[in-house]
Amino acid sequence: MTGTLTMIGRSVRLSRRNLDTLLMSILLPVMMMALFVYVFGGAIATGTSYVNYVVPGIIVLCTGYGATSTAMSVADDMKKGAVDRFRSMPISSFAVLTGHVTASVTRNALATAIVVLVAVGMGFRPSATLLDWVLAMGLLLLYVLALSWLAAGFGVIARSVESASLLSFFMLFLPYLSSAFVPTATMPAVLRAVSEHQPITPIIETVRALLTSTPVTSGWLALAWSGGLLVVAFLLATWLFRRINRR
Amino acid sequence: MxxxxxxxxxxxxxxxxxxxxxxxxxxxxxxxxxxxxxxxxxxxxxxxxxxxxxxxxxxxxxxxxxxxxxxxxxxxISLTGQYAAVDEEQTGRENLVMIARLRRFTRPASRARAAELLARFDLVDAADRRVRTYSGGMRRRLDLAMSLVAQxxxxxxxxxxxxxxxxxxxxxxxxxxxxxxxxxxxxxxxxxxxxxxxxxxxxxxxxxxxxxxxxxxxxxxxQVGGTRIDLDFATALEAGRAEALLGGVRTESRLSVPSDGSATHLHRVLDDLLAAGVRAERVSTHRPTLDDVFTGLTTPAVAA
Structure with missing residues (x-):
């Protein structure tokens, strides 16, 4: 337990002191928010004020950047010998990943809080009750946790820090192919099929419904996706970490 | 073992x-x-x-x-790898305390052990600076110190x-x-x-x-061939006469003779020269360096 806490302390301290990571997780969400609300938002018809529509999408988009930072931190530890040092010590070295995942969730929580605050400044008026908020944030937490473990696993097998950053390619592309920024009804049939059946759409729909007090239609699906992804990602990371000694 | x-x-x-x-x-x-x-x-x-x-x-x-x-x-065991595995964005002290905590030292014991190692590896002045600012030598010393937290x-x-x-x-x-x-x-x-x-x-x-x-x-x-004795003569002619007497390898006015490195052998070489009336100007003995050993062992098919 002390070991895990020490590793968490390490990762949190490292990400607090890494300017790139910090900017990526805090400045970027704000800029994306402004971009969507003021640049694209006016041209997108969602049947509601665009800022009310887009907040969940921005939060999920930012988790993609957050995950990329996590994968890069893990790859850096693999490359520069930190993982070797921990693995040669009589400790549970897997805690090094737990540390990075915890730091990742913390960064994302901070980014989410900032997105919500900035959104309120731009006219976001959520009508959610406290329970709705708790449910929405709980779901996002589950999703971020799953994504962070996936990123940690990716960092373990990435050949370099640069290839770990390739993760962002998928993480950033996926939200655009969902109902994050535009209703899926406007997409061509093929894209629409993809969008409606990928994990991000039910998660975003559920968070949006909770925050704007509209009926939740895909809550269980969102929970199943996030929970399932978490289990798979965690097992994958564990398996990959255990296989490092085969190299 | x-x-x-x-x-x-x-x-x-x-x-x-x-x-x-x-x-x-x-x-x-x-x-x-x-x-x-x-x-x-x-x-x-x-x-x-x-x-x-x-x-x-x-x-x-x-x-x-x-x-x-x-x-x-x-x-x-402890391992100090090929690349100094130290956290750039932590200070030297934080790196050491972290390892001590991972090794289940209590918090005060961790701080004490870190201070002790910082002093021992001459890192006291840099203890609270981030490792990013350290020189290569300081990083290696910190790396070594981290390997010695638990003896x-x-x-x-x-x-x-x-x-x-x-x-x-x-x-x-x-x-x-x-x-x-x-x-x-x-x-x-x-x-x-x-x-x-x-x-x-x-x-x-x-x-x-x-x-x-x-x-x-x-x-x-x-193992790689022992010592050799180098004899320098005034002229190549003199060196030639010595070569006829002792064998060895002659380059211009220098003759190199293989030896077992013993004083007795050196004595005999000099006595033989003296007896034959050949006068060496200078004498020196050479032990092979480890570099010679290395080259000899790892280069395939080198003529002895």
Missing amino acids: IVETDGLTKRYGSQTVLAGLDLKVTEGSVLALLGPNGAGKTTAIRILSTLTRPDGGTARIAGFDVVREAAKVRGV PRLLFLDEPTTGLDPMSRTTMWDAIGELVREGVTIFLTTQYLEEADRLADRIVVLHNGDVVADGTADALKN
Whole structure:
């Protein structure tokens, strides 16, 4: 337990002191928010004020950047010998990943809080009750946790820090192919099929419904996706970490 | 035996990195694994420090099998890898406290141990600066300090001074020498013959994943051909007369004669010259350096 806490302390301290990571997780969400609300938002018809529509999408988009930072931190530890040092010590070295995942969730929580605050400044008026908020944030937490473990696993097998950053390619592309920024009804049939059946759409729909007090239609699906992804990602990371000694 | 390996093999794809390594290291000694890049030095250290599984053979550290009893092996060893594995964005002190906490020291004990090691490795002034601002030598010293937080019985040092300037190298050597005096067994790899010569009781030369020589620095030097005596004469003619008398290899006015390095042999050579009335201007003896040894052992088919 002390070991895990020490590793968490390490990762949190490292990400607090890494300017790139910090900017990526805090400045970027704000800029994306402004971009969507003021640049694209006016041209997108969602049947509601665009800022009310887009907040969940921005939060999920930012988790993609957050995950990329996590994968890069893990790859850096693999490359520069930190993982070797921990693995040669009589400790549970897997805690090094737990540390990075915890730091990742913390960064994302901070980014989410900032997105919500900035959104309120731009006219976001959520009508959610406290329970709705708790449910929405709980779901996002589950999703971020799953994504962070996936990123940690990716960092373990990435050949370099640069290839770990390739993760962002998928993480950033996926939200655009969902109902994050535009209703899926406007997409061509093929894209629409993809969008409606990928994990991000039910998660975003559920968070949006909770925050704007509209009926939740895909809550269980969102929970199943996030929970399932978490289990798979965690097992994958564990398996990959255990296989490092085969190299 | 604190290290005992038997037929250790490792291959990556079609490339054999270790081809049946047999090694025994006694507790309290310093072994240098010497070899060029790609000889298998790092792979050997990675297997012995439980980081990589061997494909074949066995390795035991303090009696524990590195694969089946990895956790017990880890309780005995410390590893200082090829790249200083220190956190750039933490201070020197934070790095040390972190390792101490991971080693289950209490918080006050961790701080005390960190302070002690900072003082010992001359890092007190830089203790609260981020490692990012450290020089290469300071990083290596911190790296070594991190390996010594919990006193290991066996310390692996993978190329401890590669890339350091001569001053920092000497400082590292002094630090390692001090550990030796404390009785820590040291298993180091190096490409530098001088380093092996200076630190190690025993040198194992590795080439293409196999041991090509094993012994003390002196034994290795003897193995590669012993001493030679160089005799300089006033003229090539004189040198020619000496050559007819003694044999050896003549270059212009210099004659080189192989020798066993004993005083008796040198005496005899000089007596023979004196008796024949050939006068040498100058005489010098040459012991082969470890570099000669290295080149002799790792270059295929060199004429003796």
